[in-house]
Amino acid sequence: MIRFDNISKRYPEGRDALQSVSFHLPAGAMAFLTGHSGAGKSTLLKLIALLERATRGQLFLDGENLTRTGKRKIPLVRRKIGMIFQNYRLLFDRTVFDNVALPLVIAGHRHQDIGRRVRAALDKVGLLDKERALPITLSGGEQQRVGIARAVVNKPPLLLADEPTGNLDPELSRDIMRLFEEFNRVGVTVLIASHDLDLIARLGHPQLRLHQGHLLNPEVLSIR
Amino acid sequence: MKLPAPLRVYLLRHAQVALSSLGRLYRAPLASLMTAAVIGIALALPSGLYVLTDNLQRLGSQWDGGANLSLFLRHDVSIEQAEALKAKLDRWPEIERLRLITPQQALAEFRQLSGFGDTLDILEENPLPAVLAVKPAASATQPDTAAALKRRLQALPQVELAQLDLQWVKRFNALVTIVQRAIWVLSALLALAVLLITGNTIRLEIQNRREEIEITKLIGATGAFIRRPFLYSGLWYGFGGALLAALLLALAFLQLNAPVRELAGLYQSSFRLHLLDMGQWLVLLSSGALLGLIGAWIAVGRHLATIEPG
Incomplete structure (x- = not known):
């Protein structure tokens, strides 16, 4: 699903965020991306979502070479990816329903279709009764579940999460991770950046370890 | 559809x-x-x-349609000569209608409109000329055709001054x-x-x-x-x-x-x-x-x- 081929990323101010990173995350896999803050986790995820461009190397998503993707094609690439953020990034002036519906509206789905799919996604994250609520009235864990519902509502083949449990207590974090495992079980590829090492260790998925822009153990994915 | x-x-x-x-x-x-x-x-x-x-x-x-010409006749043109001129101009195709205003009529009109009635009595003779009010035919109401008509009328020996009222328009x-x-x-x-x-x-x-x-x-x-x-x-x-x-x-x-x-x-x-x-x-x-x-x-x-x- 994701293949990094000697990817390097240097920011304009001269900082090397990633250096010669290579790995292959097969379709249907679930993996964690770990490392200290500043190790390059966020940069790696941003490269996949084309929020940043690699300075060197080749990057493939679902067989497509992203290093050659033109500016106008970027939205289409992003529609293949469900993205989840540490600070949820919800629209606070819209209801839960409207937030979750956003990817479908963008993709131009029919009205009836949208209602059905949004309710299915909310049902999966256990928030079906909150569809009319405003995000501000929800707890942190609930807001993140809205974020997840929004990420999966258009059934993308890949989920990327950047510190999805960073603002949540351990119990809620476990619930959220369990949700990701459920999506992975039905075939969605999942890559989660996190530094919650205790939680990750208990879940037992492969971990890609980044240290100062270097990937320490690319072989962890191919061994399985 | x-x-x-x-x-x-x-x-x-x-x-x-x-x-x-x-x-x-x-x-x-x-x-x-x-x-x-x-x-x-x-x-x-x-x-x-x-x-x-x-x-x-x-x-x-x-x-615009009332772009009229006023022909002020010379003082030595008599009423009869003015009438003759009117009859002659009546046959011009560029002219639709003519009206002769004799000096007496002009004076009477002026007296009535100006309110200088008594003052005018002091004058020994009527200073006003006879005037032919010309309404051009439709073909001669455009600025250039009207000006051409004015030039022809100005050239007549009996005419002191031909004034085109189109000017202000x-x-x-x-x-x-x-x-x-x-x-x-x-x-x-x-x-x-x-x-x-x-x-x-x-x-x-x-x-x-x-x-x-x-x-x-x-x-x-x-x-x-x-x-x-x-x-x-x-x-x-x-x-x-x-x-x-x-x-x-x-x-x-x-x-x-x-x-x-x-x-x-x-x-x-x-x-x-x-x-x-x-x-x-x-x-x-x-x-x-x-x-x-x-x-x-x-x-x-x-x-x-x-x-x-x-």
Whole structure:
């Protein structure tokens, strides 16, 4: 699903965020991306979502070479990816329903279709009764579940999460991770950046370890 | 006729965005109304001046048809000779009608209109010449043909002076033309103002919705999807402004209509103020909407590109 081929990323101010990173995350896999803050986790995820461009190397998503993707094609690439953020990034002036519906509206789905799919996604994250609520009235864990519902509502083949449990207590974090495992079980590829090492260790998925822009153990994915 | 499905979906989506942009403006009525009012005033000004000059021209053209010539005859031309001249000129095809005003008639008329009755009695002899009032035929009412007729009449030996009353109409028209040019310049400046007003309003809206724009870009929104609501906002601002301008024009018209009719009545004229016809109303409304759209387009082009999710 994701293949990094000697990817390097240097920011304009001269900082090397990633250096010669290579790995292959097969379709249907679930993996964690770990490392200290500043190790390059966020940069790696941003490269996949084309929020940043690699300075060197080749990057493939679902067989497509992203290093050659033109500016106008970027939205289409992003529609293949469900993205989840540490600070949820919800629209606070819209209801839960409207937030979750956003990817479908963008993709131009029919009205009836949208209602059905949004309710299915909310049902999966256990928030079906909150569809009319405003995000501000929800707890942190609930807001993140809205974020997840929004990420999966258009059934993308890949989920990327950047510190999805960073603002949540351990119990809620476990619930959220369990949700990701459920999506992975039905075939969605999942890559989660996190530094919650205790939680990750208990879940037992492969971990890609980044240290100062270097990937320490690319072989962890191919061994399985 | 049934539209093909993709086109129907496309149009439906546009209609949805158009309505939701309108709804967004409606939810902040005061701010929206103020922007629309500024645009409305900017549009009402040139439109009002246009209506004004249009009416002046109509007024001028009403008198244009009466572009009369006055032939002041020489003092030594007797009444009989004047009558003979009249009979001769009556056969000219360029002349529709002639009227001889004898010195006595002229004096009597002057006495009546001027109020100098007693003073005129002091004069030993009548200083006024005989006058032939010439109404040219329709073929000779254009400025150049009328001038040619005037030259022919001036050349007659009995004629002291041939005066074309068209002169003031020409001057009046020239004045109106200058005013119209000035209105074009003013219109261009005010159109620019409308562009800047909508552009600035849309720029602020983009800044206010920065977070939303970033999130929708993250989720895979195309540039067109993000642009659309802002373009429709601009369109609505312009259209709303044009509606207000139309309202202002109509109000001004109502204020002026009765006094103008009264004044025209005093001059035995059937002149009526003329506002705009259907096509001109449509031009006003659509140019307002178009200006709003262009203003929004400029703002969107400049400011949306700078917002990238990070």
